[in-house]
Amino acid sequence: EVQLVESGGGLVQPGGSLRLSCAASGFIFSSMYMSWVRQAPGKGLEWVSNINSGGSITSYAESVRGRFTISRDNALNTLYLQMNSLKPEDTAVYYCQSPKGRGQGTQVTVSS
Numbered sequence: 001e002v003q004l005v006e007s008g009g010g011l012v013q014p015g016g017s018l019r020l021s022c023a024a025s026g027f028i029f030s031s032m033y034m035s036w037v038r039q040a041p042g043k044g045l046e047w048v049s050n051i052n053s054g055g056s057i058t059s060y061a062e063s064v065r066g067r068f069t070i071s072r073d074n075a076l077n078t079l080y081l082q083m084n085s086l087k088p089e090d091t092a093v094y095y096c097q098s099p100k101g102r103g104q105g106t107q108v109t110v111s112s
Contacts, residue, residue, distance in 0.1 A: 022096030
């Protein structure tokens with residue numbers, strides 16, 4: 001059974017940082033490209049970032065480029081998203097996504 005479990009969300013002030021994690025199981029994590037997507041209140045899903053299976057190629061949405069960093073540890077079957085210089089418009093539920101499915105999400109709220 002494919003499982004993706006996100007963690008690390010929370011409430012942070014503008015300008016702050018958070019690191020999201022996604023623990024994967026039930027598939028060969030090291031062979032899959034992975035993504036982070038998010039959904040803000042009242043809006044549709046928005047792609048945030050991709051990373052290839054080996055972790056050497058990454059891509060970012062324009063809205064987060066330069067502030068967010070995606071990475072992975074294939075030995076631990078874990079995907080990460082380091083988020084710096086957070087803005088209120090980053091408030092959303094963040095989901096870890098693979099070709100096999102999507103996790104339940106973790107809430108990130110950026111507010112003073």
